Amino acid sequence: MATSIQQTLIEQTVQAVKELYAADIPAAQITLQETRKEFEGQITIVTFPVTRFSKKSPEQTGTEIGTFLKERISSIADFNVIKGFLNISLSDAYWIGLANTSMLEDNYGKFPANGRKLMVEYSSPNTNKPLHLGHIRNNLLGYSVAEILKAYGYDVIKANLVNDRGIHICKSMLAWQKYGNGETPESSGLKGDHLVGKYYVIFDKEYKKEIDALKAEGQLEEEAKKNAPLMKEAQLMLQKWEANDEEVIQLWKTMNGWVYAGFEKTYKQLGVDFDKFYYESNTYLLGKDIIQEGLDKGVFFKKEDNSVWIDLTDEGLDQKLVLRGDGTSVYITQDLGTAQLKYDEFQMDESIYVVGNEQDYHFKVLFLILKKIGKSWAEGLFHLSYGMVDLPSGKMKSREGTVVDADDLMQEMLETAKTRTEELGKTDDFSEEEKADLYDTIGMGALKYFLLKVDPKKRLLFDPNESVDFQGHTGPFIQYTHARIKSVLRRADYSSSVAVVNPEQLSVYERDLINALSNYPAILETAAKEFSPAHLANYVYEIAKIYNKFYHEESILKAEDETAKIFRLHLSAISAKVIAESMRLLGIRVPERM
Structure with missing residues (x-):
């Protein structure tokens, strides 16, 4: 945002070029920057672009423009020229006036409403384990970006898409069913998300034992992973969940309830909040209509096994599966449907996905597909990609030995x-x-x-x-x-x-x-x-x-x-x-x- 003095300097520099050198220079070519600390002044005008009109050295050009500006702008106390840089010193009266006007206002720095609506989606946890250090960066980044955009004049919706279904959720459910002996957050004294996470770890340990046993019997590792009884039971549980089995659904609701209560405490301590929650259990079947729309428009194509694909090789990517041959969704199918659902609900101008950089490729494909299908709102989609967070080794202990738990880290900070x-x-x-x-x-x-x-x-x-x-x-x-x-x-x-x-x-x-x-x-x-x-x-x-x-x-x-x-x-x-x-x-x- 150009302040009034900066705008005046740009306009008068354009006028100086016109009057001194009989030439027109676009305002966009006038570069202002903060004066370097070792020189006198507060605002610097870069004069190199003007020398092609003045036909003089950068120093002489800067001196001539500086003299012109000082005569026209009362706020300029003095100037100096260092090579191609014209350093402007503003008067005390200018600074005193600034301190006694806009800075006094209660809404100083806040921008008026710009009439645009924007969604920031962040957090996106899985309900099979507690939040960790990576989630902390995600949550803090999403929350802060949302608050900054509010101050900048946007109508902001903070959204959280919760990954509350799938095989990983069934793993912790099955382990609790088999080894939990009815343990609850109340009976164990554990936060609900930590309790569920405990059984996710137990599943993994027991699963590895079964794999090792099958390998000892002569099976190859990939074969053993598929044939391990625990994995087969977890897959059966997922099928029952998708078939709306009453007992499985009740266990899923109970354990997710524990996790949400735990998440709520973590979010509260982190100081982040949300306006809208989406749940993968409600969105995982979405997207098939968009796949059909893409087929009708020739954006997608079918292979012999009836699977649906998109060819993105012209964009430097590859062919991407968007629907399996048996008609079931892949991850991008539901993301296409969820993007449409969010837009239908809020009609936002822009939508920011705060997700780690390991998903860069996924979001390139997602946004490209939506644009190719002709979704006008896809132009407003943005992936706010962020890097991993590392800790100095030995500084933090974690429950599982690999991932730093968010609650543990916050307690250590206190x-x-x-x-x-x-x-x-x-x-x-x-x-x-x-x-x-x-x-x-x-x-x-x-x-x-x-x-x-x-x-x-x-x-x-x-x-x-x-x-x-x-x-x-x-x-x-x-x-x-x-x-x-x-x-x-x-x-x-x-x-x-x-x-x-x-x-x-x-x-x-x-x-x-x-x-x-x-x-x-x-x-x-x-x-x-x-x-x-x-x-x-x-x-x-x-x-x-x-x-x-x-x-x-x-x-x-x-x-x-x-x-x-x-x-x-x-x-x-x-x-x-x-x-x-x-x-x-x-x-x-x-x-x-x-």
């Missing part, structure tokens, strides 16, 4: 936050309830910030200890900065209703802070357009750093006069507001004190 905070002696005057809330705020803030500050596409290494650092590039550092600002405002008994008297001039620290705060709407827009909370996460860290520099270099409560004191309190209040709102969009709470 304990780490408690230890670190108590070491610093910052909670001596807190009640036990206040301490518990603070440890949760810091621990979850550390986890969320560490996962969201990295571009979603990148694989990341999550170090729980490094994330709870009050001085590093972390959530707790930003939270501590917010608490520091709030402490200053409390001690000053600051009220936003106090009239601000403008100082005659600004220090470099005040100007840097106003400049950084003024970038908030543009950063929010970038984060929304790129579906990347990382932009906002890294921006709010910069705000915290710049504020702390301002805090250390400028006296606030003991300022040289009342005008300076009130103005600096005013800047502090804006800083707190921008930090709190940025962190809220990341799903992170900020404490009033710590």
Whole structure:
């Protein structure tokens, strides 16, 4: 989003080229960027594209344009030219005016409704085991993207497609039936999702024993896997489920109920929510109508065994099965049907699927098929692909030895936050309830910030200890900065209703802070357009750093006069507001004190 000063600079640079060099340059060719820290100025105009009209050196061209702009724009205090870069210094009056206008508004940085509807689908858990570290990144990413897009003006629907059926669900059901002795979450003291996950692991162990026994009898491994009695029983259970067998359906409902109660607790602690749940048990038969539509349009073709395929070799992909020869669905069949179901229900303009990058190929095929069939809304589909999360070996224990459980990780984060905070002696005057809330705020803030500050596409290494650092590039550092600002405002008994008297001039620290705060709407827009909370996460860290520099270099409560004191309190209040709102969009709470 171009601010008014940026727009003015672009328009006047176009005019300068017209008047100085009798040439027309498109506004799109005028490049503005933030001035590098080692040079004077705040906004830089790249003059290289103009030299083909001026027929002069970049330095001379920059000087001529700079002189033209300074005469026309009162907000420009000075300029300097470094090679092909024209660095503009804006006046103190401009920055003071900025701090006293839009930044004062309650809705600063929020965009008006744009009339577009968008769905963000995330989480998508299986009901045979608890959520794990990968799910945490998925949930935090989906939630934050949804909140950022809301602030950007979209009408957002948060959706969760639950994988609640299939052979993997039957495995945990069968193991509980055979080995569970009626165990329940209440009798075991386990969260429901952990209890069901326990039996999924038991199935796997018993299944491997049967495979080994059959191999010892001379069967090959693939043969043994198919012939193992447990697998045959699980497949029979799935057939009974699909035939709506009363006993199997009742067990499925009971065990899924345990899982949902467990998920609900995990979601609550993670601080994520959903507007709409879809269940694979209701959608797995969808899509066959779309297959027929594709056959009628010649998009699909049948093979001799009656299976239905699409040929995507012209798009650099391959042939893809979309319906088995016996008429049963494959995974993409139901995804086609679910996409149509979601659009029919909400008529959204865009739909974002938050799914790991191992599914990149699947979504390329899915979107391509929908476009080829002629679904106009398929142009609005987007796969928000993200990388895996790794942990330093030995840092975390997991129940199954391979996957890091989400609840275990969150508990470890709380304990780490408690230890670190108590070491610093910052909670001596807190009640036990206040301490518990603070440890949760810091621990979850550390986890969320560490996962969201990295571009979603990148694989990341999550170090729980490094994330709870009050001085590093972390959530707790930003939270501590917010608490520091709030402490200053409390001690000053600051009220936003106090009239601000403008100082005659600004220090470099005040100007840097106003400049950084003024970038908030543009950063929010970038984060929304790129579906990347990382932009906002890294921006709010910069705000915290710049504020702390301002805090250390400028006296606030003991300022040289009342005008300076009130103005600096005013800047502090804006800083707190921008930090709190940025962190809220990341799903992170900020404490009033710590």
